[in-house]
Amino acid sequence: MEEINALRGADAPEVVLDLQHGHVADVVEHLNEQEPDQAADVLAGLPYDRAVELLDQPEFDDAADVVSSMPIDRAAKLLSGMSADRATDLLSEIDEPQRSRLIARLDHETRSAVSRLARYPEGSAGAIMTTEVVSVPANWTVAATLDYIRQVEKSRETIYTICLLHPETGALLQTATLRRLITTDPAAPVLTAARHSRPITVTPTTDQEETARLFSKYDLLAVPVVDERHHVVGIVTVDDIIDAIFQETTEDVQKFGGMEALDEPYMEISFLRMMKKRAGWLSALFIGEMLTATAMQHFETELEKAIVLTLFIPLIMSSGGNSGSQATSLIIRALALGEIRLRDWWRVALRELPSGLSLGLVLGTLGFARITAWQMLGLHDYGQFWFLVALTVGAGLVGIVTFGSMTGSMLPFVLKRLGFDPASASAPFVATLVDVTGLVIYFSIASVILHGTLL
Amino acid sequence: MEEINALRGADAPEVVLDLQHGHVADVVEHLNEQEPDQAADVLAGLPYDRAVELLDQPEFDDAADVVSSMPIDRAAKLLSGMSADRATDLLSEIDEPQRSRLIARLDHETRSAVSRLARYPEGSAGAIMTTEVVSVPANWTVAATLDYIRQVEKSRETIYTICLLHPETGALLQTATLRRLITTDPAAPVLTAARHSRPITVTPTTDQEETARLFSKYDLLAVPVVDERHHVVGIVTVDDIIDAIFQETTEDVQKFGGMEALDEPYMEISFLRMMKKRAGWLSALFIGEMLTATAMQHFETELEKAIVLTLFIPLIMSSGGNSGSQATSLIIRALALGEIRLRDWWRVALRELPSGLSLGLVLGTLGFARITAWQMLGLHDYGQFWFLVALTVGAGLVGIVTFGSMTGSMLPFVLKRLGFDPASASAPFVATLVDVTGLVIYFSIASVILHGTLL
Structure with a gap:
């Protein structure tokens, strides 16, 4: 009871950060605020296991700099203790020649895991998986499996999903959860604790977004990554998936806003780097938008004759852009969630045509x-022909909103088909596409309706 | 070995959906394609536990309709077997008076859990938590705790996070993971298997986005929900958090695209419901954008004198909108990730002012x-005064892009301050705000630079 009361005491308001026993996430937050060499000193003062645990957190933003500022043997020893996926990420942020020197000093197991993981492209299941998997031959008993788990627990990222392998070929047969293991008769074969359906797996090249959808659909805590021979090469855990979803969402929202993804927190990125990410797209859109000036020049005689038409240009252009932006956001999200696929483009077009017409x-x-x-x-006073002007604006809006919805909904498909990220179909991108055509539509309708009167 | 080979055989390509042993997510997908009464028939043919397991999947979209089309006693029995959070969601989709009739027939425990859960607002931890928690007095041994877990496992959503309670007050002292439990000496007190830091908890009113950030930061599989007396009222599990993140992201992207969130898959929502979600915002933006026509009318004499100015109106307006959209997407995301808070608005303003000027x-x-x-x-030919026109456009762009960046970055703060979702600061919303002011800025600069020449 004393121990309990002592623990309650720790809940008191004035909490001093306990580097050794405090929550890793809180200590990491503290280390992120230090200079790299200061943080390296702090780690040097901690037990080896604790230092490894802290470096293992993906939230430790400066970990690469911190490791770089350590004596190389100590750095290699810490890296060897880390989970292979995190060690790979960290090494990828260290510049040559130091990286190669560090890799050469890793223990054999870590070195081969790192070299395998570094091969997989960013955003793939291979890049976020870890190689430390719990796997046992499928003909073991539950008790033997549990004993084995207790032995290897320290070095495995998750022990909640266990891979059961074919005793001869080593291929993945089934997965079992720790939950089922501890509620199954210890003397029973471990296969009786397995799911009775095909195991859910991904390959190293499966997209992380696709992998996240599997976690959501099947309520997974981890998913084995298998090669073409169905051998387990790693495992993706739910905490890495959550981080991946957050990162992917941030990228998508920023791209949709019409810029390159920052890849760094807004308040931390340097001014120049942020300018680069924003100025590129903004200039590209600006150059595209220059076509509106060209289109306007083309219609300059009409403008001079009917200046009243210019009054509604901003209104009409923005409506096209807005309807396009709506349609794009719908389709980007439906593609990201897997609700629709590339081949569904015509079904979407058949929905957006009446939608655009109605909204128009x-x-x-x-x-x-x-x-x-x-x-x-x-x-x-819109002049003698105000009724015809009103008609022109009304008809122009129908045309432009329909065109905006169609363009906005088809652009993500076009980008995906061309191998780009459909999320690059940003609101400003769609608006730019729609603006130029919108002007042409507006003036064409005007020249028909106002022919013989104003024009 | 035979069993193993038999299992391998199940991997053959022609997989027939096994309603009884197939993956729940796959069976649910199948049931979603059936009419509700057909699906109810399928469930009636399955064992009770299996039917409950299927209804327990949040992905079972039509579950409420399916339950409604069953005999009421059977429906109530199934609901009583389900996890309380899912049963609550499902009941909320059933119309009165059938809902009250069903609630009256639930077993006592489920009924009180449902009435408690239904109180919490949508989007709160309380609304996505379940009440089926594993909790034991903190003075038990590890072995006793494991025995207890084996007994209650069936009825608990997660057994990987165990709440350790003060033996007298019942308040939450610590959490322990199953991982630590099975690797700790069975005779030891369960507290030795606990984290040695304060337990991470949320309250029922904690926002689900905030809760998701805790999962990401602390790599959690579940987080206890506690009341003001630190008593455990439920637990939020990682699979519910993943679903919540997906849903929240979809809402945010659609809102950012300038519409109400659909809350239904794009291909499934009815035409009329989609129109309602899109036409509302589109019309509101249109009415706001009408101010551009008013502004243009105001400058009509200038327009008549210097028609050349109109040529660049679309270019200038879109640039303001685009820079605003970039800034908004950055700030919405930084707010959603908790990188910045409301009180940071002036730090953001101090960053966006030079950013906007540079981009301008x-x-x-x-x-x-x-x-x-x-x-x-x-x-x-832009006429005799082309140099002054070019100067006007250049200076106009500096002013409008700066104004766009400032407006775009401040709007999410203003909305949040007023109690709205900052994600409602859509790209079209920002563009509309910037368009009107942009015109005023442009014509004001023109009247200074071109005074005495064109104007």
């Missing part, structure tokens, strides 16, 4: 009503 | 160069 009718009616009302109420 | 200078230079080049190369 709504806005066209509003636009027509706005001009009529202002004219009737004497708020503004 | 880049685009302003491009715009100035474009006009100069076209004039020099004879591609278009």
Whole structure:
């Protein structure tokens, strides 16, 4: 009871960070605020296991710098103790020639794991998996498996998913959960604790987004990564998947906002790096948008004759961009969730055509009503042919909103088909595409409706 | 060995869906494609435990309809077997008076759990938690705890996180993981298997996004939900968090695209419901954008005198919108990740002011160069005062891009301060805000630079 009361005491408000026993995430937050050499000193003062545990946290942003500023033998020893996936990430951030020197000093097992993991492209299951898997021959008993788990527990990222292998070929037969193991008769064969359905697996090249969808669908805590011979090469755990989802979402939102993904927290990225990420796309969009000036020049005589038409250009352009942005966000997300695939493009087109027309009718009616009302109420005089102007604006809106919805919904498919990330179909990108065409649509409709009157 | 080979055989390509032993997620996918009464028939043909397991999947979209089309006693029996959080969700989708009738028939434990869970607002930890927690007095031994876990395992959503309670007050002292339990001496007190740091907890009203961040930071599989007296009222598991993140991300992306969140898959939502979600915001933005026409009317005399100014209106407006959209996406995401908080608004403003100015200078230079080049190369004649026009466009761009970045970055803070979701600061919303002011900035700069020449 005393121990319990002592523990309660630790809940008191003035909590001093305990480097040795405090929560790793909190200590990591503290280390991130230190200079790398200071943080290296702190780690040097901690037991080996604790230092490894801290470096193992993906949230330890400066870990690569910290490791670089240590004596190389100590750094290699710490890296050898870390989980292979995290050690690989960390090494990838260290510059040559120090990286090669460190790799040469790793213990054999870590070195071969690191060289295997470094091969997989960013964003793949291979790149976020770890090689420390619990796997046992499928003809073992539950008791033997549990004993084995207790022996290897320290060096495994997860022990909640156990791979059961074919005793001769070593191929993955089934997975079992620790939950089932501890509730199954210890003397029973371990296969009786397995799921009775095919094991869910991914390959090293499976996209991390696709892998995340499997976790969501099957409520997984870990998924084995298998090669073409169905041999287990690693395991992806749910905490890595959560980090991957957060990272992927941030990238998608930033791309959708019309910029390169930052890859660093907003408040931490240097001013120049942020400028680079933003100025590139902004300039590209600007150059694309220059075509609007060209289109306007083309219609300059119409503009001079009917200056009243210019009044509604911003309104019409923005409506096209907005409807396009809606459609794009819908399709990007549906593609990301796997609700639709590339081959569904025509089904989407068949939905967006009536959607765009209906939305266009709504806005066209509003636009027509706005001009009529202002004219009737004497708020503004749109001239002798105000009715035809109102008609032009109304019809222009129907055309432009329909075109915006179609362009916005098809762009993600086009990008995906060309091998780009559909999430690059940003709101500003769609708006730019729609703006130029929107002007052409508007002036074409005007030249038909206003022919012989204003034009 | 025979058993093993038999299992391998199940891997053959022609897989027939096994309703009884197949993966729940696959069977659920199959049931979602059936009419509700057909699905109810399928469930009626399965063992009770299996039917409960299937209904327990959040991915079972039509579960509420399926349950509604069953005899009421059978429905109540199935609901009583389900996890309390899922049963609550399902009941919330059933219309009155059938809901009350079903609730009245639930067993006592489920009924009280459901009535407690239904109180918590959508998007809170309380709404996604389950009440089936494994908790033991902190003075038990490891062996006693493991025995208890084996007894209650069937009815608990997770057994990987165990709550250790003060033996007298019942308050949460610590959490232990199953991993630590099975590797700790069975005769030792269970507290020795606990973390040696304060337990990570949330309250029922903690936002699910905030809860997800805790999972990411501390690599959790589950987090206890405690009341103000630190008593455990439920537990949020990682699979519910993954579903919550996916749902939240979809909502955020759709809102950022300038519409209400669909809350249903794109291909499944009815045409009319989708129209409602899209037409509302689109019309609101359109009405806001009408101010551009008012602004243009205000400058009509300037327009008539200097028609050349109209040529660059689309270019200038879109640049303001694009820079605003970039800034908004950055800030929305930084707020969602907890990188910045409401009180950081002035630090963000201090970053965005120089960012906006720099980006504005880049685009302003491009715009100035474009006009100069076209004039020099004879591609278009911007008139006698082309140099002043180019200067006006360049200076206009600096002003508008700066204004766009500032507006885009501050809008999420303003919305959050007013109690709205900062993610409602959509790209089209920002563009609309920037468009009107952008026109005013452009014409004001023009009237200064072109005073005495064109104007």
